[in-house]
Amino acid sequence: MAALIEIERLTKRFGAFTAVDDVSFTVARGEVVGFLGPNGAGKSTTMKMLSGFVTPTAGTARICGKDVVDDPVAAKRSLGYLPEGAPTYPEMTVTGFLDFVARIRGYRGIERKERVEDAIDLTQLEGVRLQPIETLSKGFKRRVGLAQALLHDPPVLVLDEPTDGLDPNQKHEVRQLIRRMAPEKAILISTHILEEVEAVCTRAIIIAGGKVLADDKPSALTPTDKTLEEVFRELTVPAQPEAA
Amino acid sequence: MAAFTVARRELAGYFATPVAYVFIVIFLMMAGALTFTLGGFFARGQADLGPFFTFVPWLFLFLVPALTMRLWAEERRLGTIELLLTLPLPQWQAVLGKFLAAWAFCAIALVLTFPLVLTVNYLGNPDNGVIAAGYLGCLLVAGAFLAIGASMSAMTKNQVIAFVLAVAVCFVFAVAGSPIITEFLSQRLPVLAEVARAVSITERFNSLTRGVIALRDVVFFASFMGFFLFLNAVVIDHRKAD
Numbered sequence: 001m002a003a004l005i006e007i008e009r010l011t012k013r014f015g016a017f018t019a020v021d022d023v024s025f026t027v028a029r030g031e032v033v034g035f036l037g038p039n040g041a042g043k044s045t046t047m048k049m050l051s052g053f054v055t056p057t058a059g060t061a062r063i064c065g066k067d068v069v070d071d072p073v074a075a076k077r078s079l080g081y082l083p084e085g086a087p088t089y090p091e092m093t094v095t096g097f098l099d100f101v102a103r104i105r106g107y108r109g110i111e112r113k114e115r116v117e118d119a120i121d122l123t124q125l126e127g128v129r130l131q132p133i134e135t136l137s138k139g140f141k142r143r144v145g146l147a148q149a150l151l152h153d154p155p156v157l158v159l160d161e162p163t164d165g166l167d168p169n170q171k172h173e174v175r176q177l178i179r180r181m182a183p184e185k186a187i188l189i190s191t192h193i194l195e196e197v198e199a200v201c202t203r204a205i206i207i208a209g210g211k212v213l214a215d216d217k218p219s220a221l222t223p224t225d226k227t228l229e230e231v232f233r234e235l236t237v238p239a240q241p242e243a244a
Numbered sequence: 245m246a247a248f249t250v251a252r253r254e255l256a257g258y259f260a261t262p263v264a265y266v267f268i269v270i271f272l273m274m275a276g277a278l279t280f281t282l283g284g285f286f287a288r289g290q291a292d293l294g295p296f297f298t299f300v301p302w303l304f305l306f307l308v309p310a311l312t313m314r315l316w317a318e319e320r321r322l323g324t325i326e327l328l329l330t331l332p333l334p335q336w337q338a339v340l341g342k343f344l345a346a347w348a349f350c351a352i353a354l355v356l357t358f359p360l361v362l363t364v365n366y367l368g369n370p371d372n373g374v375i376a377a378g379y380l381g382c383l384l385v386a387g388a389f390l391a392i393g394a395s396m397s398a399m400t401k402n403q404v405i406a407f408v409l410a411v412a413v414c415f416v417f418a419v420a421g422s423p424i425i426t427e428f429l430s431q432r433l434p435v436l437a438e439v440a441r442a443v444s445i446t447e448r449f450n451s452l453t454r455g456v457i458a459l460r461d462v463v464f465f466a467s468f469m470g471f472f473l474f475l476n477a478v479v480i481d482h483r484k485a486d
Binding site: 052073074076079081083084087092101103104105 | 246253256257322324326327329332333334484485
């Protein structure tokens with residue numbers, strides 16, 4: 001079966017600086033891929049290109065076979081995307097915001113209400129549904145962002161730091177949610193938290209200086225005498241001066 | 245259409261903050277005050293809304309950029325532009341939706357000037373067709389300024405810069421046809437004098453307030469808005485991630 005996420009020689013240059021350098025990988029249904037790397041490694045830029053927000057300098061990406069540059073609207077229909085920092089409209093209520101996203105995604109009538117309710121259930125936002133988003137804590141805001149990405153039950157999920165700003169209990173819940181959804185979806189998550197990779201990911205990709213340095217199962221990346229953290233440091237510390 | 249969903253959200257957003265109320269109150273107060281004082285509404289002894297229509301474009305010149313400065317600049321600041329533009333809608337629909345919301349808002353502000361229409365009808369027998377044409381003119385000028393303001397907002401993250409640029413560009417199109425400019429140009433660059441007259445918003449607005457709804461003027465305003473909205477879409481496409 002074809003991979004749901006296909007990234008092919010993706011490159012992004014900002015002036016003389018190459019943020020993402022010839023990155024290729026695929027994610028198949030049932031895989032949860034952890035995207036690791038130091039700050040400025042090109043994780044977010046790669047995800048922004050995959051979501052169709054940033055136009056690649058070279059290369060391309062496909063979501064469920066739809067090219068994000070040539071057929072962006074079709075590609076975005078199959079994608080649930082949580083941008084970095086989980087941006088949402090602060091003056092809207094949680095339900096109002098999710099209803100807006102559901103409308104844009106083309107749901108009408110009862111189905112729209114059901115989608116919004118399901119997303120609220122899934123991310124446990126029941127208690128704050130009528131609150132303006134700006135009055136919510138960081139953890140709730142992140143979950144509103146997550147609810148927006150899950151609303152249409154997409155085959156592909158791209159989550160940029162989904163657990164950032166959550167407390168340990170909330171992190172646990174989000175990881176369980178990801179694990180529950182994993183069998184039917186292709187999921188790409190970026191994170192700084194290495195234990196998270198070991199907890200939920202079936203594969204880890206380590207990127208630094210815009211290049212993929214490692215791509216394997218978490219267990220295969222870590223020889224018996226080393227932790228994932230040691231492997232991460234070994235791979236990415238020499239690459240740091242170049243990125244800075 | 246997704247553009248209407250975007251417009252709905254935007255319009256609700258205006259009323260969720262004090263922006264809408266401040267705008268409407270200031271607009272109504274200034275429009276009223278200028279009409280009755282500087283405009284000499286009573287002293288003229290004519291049953292029409294001439295003085296009101298004279299001032300509306302100049303009020304819009306400052307108020308419309310205040311409305312549009314946040315259109316895209318705010319989305320950039322909050323990062324929601326990334327959310328909006330990764331939802332499955334064509335970019336031009338997002339551009340159109342934002343514009344339609346702002347335009348509908350200006351229409352609401354104009355509708356709220358209805359006491360003037362009632363007053364003039366109470367005092368005399370005005371030609372209500374001319375008044376309707378004048379309102380159409382106001383709406384078209386608002387649309388033209390909104391399209392300029394929206395594209396300026398797309399260019400920057402900073403709302404103050406967006407405001408100043410929009411006022412400046414709107415001003416250029418507002419005064420392009422004025423005698424000072426056209427005479428200056430016709431002495432030195434006659435070709436440009438014709439261009440200035442052709443792109444002037446004020447001249448066309450004035451003929452609408454006299455009750456003349458000429459197809460060429462309506463087409464002018466439509467293509468003017470179309471051009472700046474197209475510019476807006478191009479700028480957003482190239483600079484969305486900056």
